[in-house]
Amino acid sequence: MWIAAIVCFFAAFVLASLVEYWVHRKMHDDPQSKLGARHLDHHKKNDGQGVFWEFLDYLKGSFFLMLPMFLVSWQMGLGWTLGGIFFAIFSAYAHQLQHEDPTKCFWMKMPVHYVHHKYGMWHHNFGLAVDWWDHVFGTYKAMDWLDEQELSRPPRNYLQLRWW
Template structure:
């Protein structure tokens, strides 16, 4: 019984993590369709080209997803716990990845190209919508490979994975 509950919780975690990445992709893409309305704050983000800090990004992501994080507890405790933790883990990973791409994109080892950084650097309004992962850009045909490592990138002082703005 405990083993079955653990398998259910792990499966729920993985589904929530993957689904959260899909939602993030589409929310970002939709903000580009309506930059003056729903995407006004996002438009300002493009003008400033900086993250808010990992903690503030995380809190924004949680505010946007709390309504879909909790109801799965109505299905069962293992489903609810796995789902909640999967969504929470993705929000934390995405907040970190977003800030890292703005401050130290060479450290994004899990992607061939830091899509969010390239999206900003080259004004790719119709490409590279992923923040934490590039999966959905590949799936939906919005991935645009770009030769992004130039002299500016190579001359940046290399910082560690935790040396970024947290607040």
């Protein structure tokens, strides 16, 4: 039964990344909605809230999706919930990192969320933590993003972020 928990962990992680992609894309489709207006403000400020507050937002948005798997089995529910929480942590960190030090996003060829903001892309590069879904749905737009602005940033480590 623990194999099912591990499978659920990875399935929840991948599904959470897909939900994140579509929610972000939907925010751009309807900037007049409550969520869209808040997101428009995020684009104007071009700043993250801090890893902790980003995490809480992602957790609030996905909490109700975590509970039903416990009806199947507690192992599957645990794997599913941990996969969702792990993605929320990873996504919150990745989002803040792309606002503060995008050159540190080694797991992507191009930090899509940073580029999304830098070039005012309203129809491209919706991924926050991963770029998979932009490739799958044809919204990935490669840019020559690494310029003097990024190269002149003072050296920092992976933990020197705004956490609160």
